[in-house]
Amino acid sequence: MKRQLQLGGKIALWLGIAFTATSILLVLALRWVDPPSSMVISAWERNSGRQAQHQWRPLEQISPHLQMAVIAAEDQKFRDHFGFDFTSMMKALNEDRGRIRGASTISQQTAKNLFLWNGRSYVRKALEAWFTLLMEILWSKERILEVYLxxxxxxxxxxxxxxxxxxxxxxxxxxxxxxQAGRLAAVLPSPRRMSARYPSAYVRNRTATIVRQMRQLGGTGYLRQL
Structure with missing residues (x-):
């Protein structure tokens, strides 16, 4: 029994080392290589039996208004945090009575969309934190924003x-x-329920709020500080 436990421990150790090394190399490679898809896109295509509409664009070919809109709407501390906005996370967790939920940063959303499956579990949250940390260490803020968009x-x-x-x-x-950027950012929390093409009153009001917050953050000049 003792020998079996030792063998199991060694296997677990080597599996952990292999996962750590593989994930580091993967995230490092994606610092320069544009991912052709993501886990979320692949899952949608598999479940729907259709091909997603998706075409990569480098950050310099994406409107700075949209860059600012998602920051204003999703993660106003994006420039300053290291992947996690703990104040917002704790507030969201307290309001939700401790369930596995929280205010995700752009870095966390990128990690979830790119690497992880849909759902909620402690394992998934741990992997989300791991990949978020790797991206913050190995990528620039501009690269994180580029992949997210x-x-x-x-x-x-x-x-x-x-x-x-x-x-x-x-x-x-x-x-x-x-x-237009404000409207796209407004639907991000629930893009299958809210529409950028046919905006509800809520989406229109949210768009106005996002555009105002973009100005309060300094407009597109904010992007030069990333």
Missing amino acids: NVAEFGEGVYGAQAAARNFYGTSAPYITRW
Whole structure:
């Protein structure tokens, strides 16, 4: 029995080392290599039997208004934190009576969309934290924002800034206006329930709030400080 426990411990140790090394190398490679898809996109395609609308665009080809809109809407401390906004997380957890939930930063959302499956569990939260930490260490803030804007879901089967621009506004990612950007950011919490094409009163009001917050953060000049 003792020998079996020792063998099991060694196997667990080597599996842990292998996972750690593999995940570090994967995240490091994605610092320069653009991911062709994500776990969330692949899951949607598998479940729907359809091909997602998704086309990669480098950050310099994505409207700075959209860059600012997602920061204003999703993560106003993006520039300053190291992947986690603990104040917002604790507030959300307390309001939700301790369930596995919290206010996710852009880094956390990127980790979930890119690497993880849908669902809630302590294992998934631990992996989310691990990949978030790796991205913050190995990537620049600009790279995190770039990947996020290319894998975020803006509507049913619509992923990334370019697909959203084409689908909802008949334009390309560089030409998204301030108000269009605000509307896209407004639907991010629930893009399959809310619509950027046919905005509800809530989405219109939320858009106005986001545009105002963009100005309060300093507008697109904020991006030069990342």
